[in-house]
Amino acid sequence: MTVTYEEALQRYEPVFGLETHVELGTTTKLFCGCPAVFGAEPNSRVCPVCLGLPGSLPAANRRAIEYTIKIGLALHCGIASWCRFARKNYFYPDMPKNFQISQYDEPLCTDGYLDVLVGGRTVRVGIERVHLEEDTGKSLHVGGATGRIHGAEYSLVDYNRAGIPLVEIVTKPVPGTGFGAPGVAKAYVTELRDLLRSLGVSDVRMEEGSLRCDVNTSLSVRGSGVWGTRTETKNVNSLRSVERAVRSEIERQAAVLDGGGRVIQETRHFHEDTGVTTSGRSKEEAQDYRYFPEPDLVPVAPPAEWVEEIRASLPELPSARRARLQAQWSLSGLEFEALHNAGAVGVVEETVLAGASPADARKWWLGELARRANDAGVDVSSLPITPQAVARVAALVASGTLNDRLAREVIDGVLDGEGTPDEVVAARGLAVVSDEGALTAAVDEAIAANPGVAARIRDGKTSAAGVLIGAVMKATRGKADAARVKALILERLT
């Protein structure tokens, strides 16, 4: 039995939540001095501490604690004045010591929120907790069909990643987003990624696994007010997949419920290629992990002065920056979101700083340049033209040296590597005809050649001037300032 997304939403209200794991960009691992790097040769960034050899003793990386507090503050969380690491015991070989050092009932940061921009409005996503733990090693599964853990004959483990500081950010359940739930989930991860990048605490590369998501989804029968059983979908490692995973779980759970079945609380795996989830191992109960306070690490009790120092070091956060720029540029939420989605906020800001009006900057980056970027299949910000050059083109238009058509030719020249806008204007001879004598002559010629039109304008039909403007533009091969031409025509005929 299959249920379409639209059918599912008629009967059920989705509730989702996200657990996001972020590798911190520290130089070294969380509890030892091994370099925390991606892509080194297997088992070359390991030591007795991260291999869990007898007699070794972990010591927490101060910068990892600082980064975690920084993330917590940026998410408006409270920072614990005293908390402990916890030992999570389990026997998968992705950790060499049979446990992972994590945090359990005493997370470093709790109870915050992140404002997410979606569809021109702001959705506030509650943050349950932010805690610090160590990442696990990486396993290669050998034998079996697809390199998956199921059906493998044996596994090969590389512990370079084991012990890299990992921050887990857990949202509160997000109800009430209805049809837009998958989009809100994606927008949350996008916003979180931008925030973490602006904080400089992680390189947040999803494709390299430095940002990974687990998505919890449940359905509530519309109007019942009762939340259903949730599933946890692992392995959701791109922004697009976040959206697809929520959507696919909504459809699957709706089909189960419609068929009279019940949703089982379980871990599911997301498959990038097909966009569907399949059942994974049934989760061990929390008590099976036998969490207890980590005896090898002393408690973390960040002094209030340190927390305030970190708070003072926070950069302007993306949501605050957005609000500031949106107000400065007098844009609506949707207009700003269009800039945001085009990845053009930064270049527009720089273009405005270089002297262009916000309206001009936006017009060029969202219009002509977005079209070129789209044709070339690149981000608008990576086009070979600087915001300063765009501001100069806008200034040349404003001063009447260029009209829009010539300005587009100048943009062509700059994109083709012919130099600055002024160099392109000089080399291609693109400036509008500013010689008043030549312009007047062309206007007089146009009037003489179109006596009927001229007569209509004399009778007050000034809208007919367009025909004459066109004739002048043709005569000057587009190099006339249309506004000036119109003024000259009206001067003569009215």
Place this chain on the structure above:
Amino acid sequence: MAITRDEVAHLARLSRIALTDAELDHLAPQLDQIITAVAQVQEVAAEGIPPTSHATGLVNVYRDDEPRPCLTPADALSQAPAVEQQRFRVPRILAEE
């Protein structure tokens, strides 16, 4: 009884220790006795005293984010029961679905 035979069997499974029925019959009552003995501590614990996790009273012992030398891969793998492709080779993790 503080711990049942079933709970011991469950713990053994989590710990990946294969116990025979005879071993379970033998070990479960012993474990129960041990836990009952240790539980006597609870009789003397006074109210209002928080459980102790650390005896030193220290907090905030940190390390600077400075790199230290690693082991060579050869040294790191020297105690592994099996090695393949410069990685630790471990037995099958999950059974067939």
